[in-house]
Amino acid sequence: MMNKPTIGWIGLGNMGNPMAKNLLKAGFELTVFNRTKNKEKELTDAGAGSAQSPQELLEHCDIIVTMLSDDNAVKDVFESANGLLSKPAPGKLFIDMSTVAPATSIYLAELCKKNKMNFLEAPVSGSVKPAQDGTLIILAGGAAADYEKAKPVFDILGKLSLFLGGAGVGSSAKLAINYLLGLNVEGLAETVLFAVRHGVSKQDILTIVNESACGNGVTKLKSASILNDDYPAAFALKHLVKDLNLAKDAGLQSPLMPGLNETFNNAKKDGLGDEDVMAVIKYLKKQTI
Numbered sequence: 061m062m063n064k065p066t067i068g069w070i071g072l073g074n075m076g077n078p079m080a081k082n083l084l085k086a087g088f089e090l091t092v093f094n095r096t097k098n099k100e101k102e103l104t105d106a107g108a109g110s111a112q113s114p115q116e117l118l119e120h121c122d123i124i125v126t127m128l129s130d131d132n133a134v135k136d137v138f139e140s141a142n143g144l145l146s147k148p149a150p151g152k153l154f155i156d157m158s159t160v161a162p163a164t165s166i167y168l169a170e171l172c173k174k175n176k177m178n179f180l181e182a183p184v185s186g187s188v189k190p191a192q193d194g195t196l197i198i199l200a201g202g203a204a205a206d207y208e209k210a211k212p213v214f215d216i217l218g219k220l221s222l223f224l225g226g227a228g229v230g231s232s233a234k235l236a237i238n239y240l241l242g243l244n245v246e247g248l249a250e251t252v253l254f255a256v257r258h259g260v261s262k263q264d265i266l267t268i269v270n271e272s273a274c275g276n277g278v279t280k281l282k283s284a285s286i287l288n289d290d291y292p293a294a295f296a297l298k299h300l301v302k303d304l305n306l307a308k309d310a311g312l313q314s315p316l317m318p319g320l321n322e323t324f325n326n327a328k329k330d331g332l333g334d335e336d337v338m339a340v341i342k343y344l345k346k347q348t349i
């Protein structure tokens with residue numbers, strides 16, 4: 061307990077909330093900041109401190125974790141007037157666990173280095189359930205020494221953490237796995253729609269998929285939503301659109317990418333951005349498959 065670093069946590073959304081709770085449960089001293097203050101209540105009720113700004117949070121903590129929507133949110137929290145870089149704080153370690161462009165991680169790593177602070181990117185694979193269970197897969201990029209400092213935190217949040225290389229490499233790995241997630245989700249949606257249109261029941265096609273070699277974690281996890289035709293966000297569709305766009309910007313030019321990217325972008329335009337990724341099936345249902 062004595063040797064545990066003090067942790068600051070910024071971003072208490074679908075992922076940040078359960079992750080921060082796990083650190084608190086594991087006995088870390090935790091201070092939180094969320095832009096929308098009422099989302100802090102669950103954590104402060106459970107014993108966390110609260111800061112009025114990222115700058116104030118920095119004063120109380122050795123390690124500061126950000127778990128925010130996208131590149132702009134992360135840059136905002138680092139670079140705004142009362143942001144993480146607004147005052148010198150040499151030796152502090154920042155860990156950004158949001159999914160952002162590899163270029164953003166490289167940019168922030170350089171900026172932190174100039175300010176004598178340390179930056180590690182650590183995006184995660186796994187959604188809300190693994191975040192609650194502490195079984196995420198953590199994809200770290202930065203300096204090896206910082207990874208070692210972050211390891212006790214990663215051991216609570218994940219079942220596996222991997223040090224993959226310099227800043228940007230972790231983000232690239234995250235974009236790669238989310239490309240495969242997109243392919244799985246769209247593949248499952250198209251398979252179900254095709255089968256149902258030809259007289260197979262939803263339940264039967266899902267049983268066939270899940271009992272076959274094609275059944276996997278994604279198909280099993282998303283089956284209940286498809287059966288109930290109800291898609292509360294575990295991983296919001298708008299975030300996958302962001303990740304596919306980031307992968308495209310990072311040079312992913314595969315044969316399947318254009319169709320995948322177009323489908324999810326159109327589904328978002330259709331108003332499905334705040335629903336789960338699996339809600340893409342509602343958009344695809346309107347196309348003829």
Ligand code: NAP
Pocket residue numbers: 070071072073074075076094095096099127128129130132133134136137157158159160184185186187188294295296299300
């Ligand atoms: P979320 O529920 O949308 O939460 C986003 C968080 O970012 C909220 O705390 C929000 O604050 C904050 N935020 C947004 N813009 C901000 C700004 N300009 N300044 C300060 N705070 C800002 O997202 P999530 O699902 O937790 O995902 C977080 C990150 O993890 C994303 O990069 C996502 O791609 C990635 N990820 C998500 C999943 C998943 O299954 N959900 C899985 C793996 C990775 P407010 O409360 O004020 O809006």
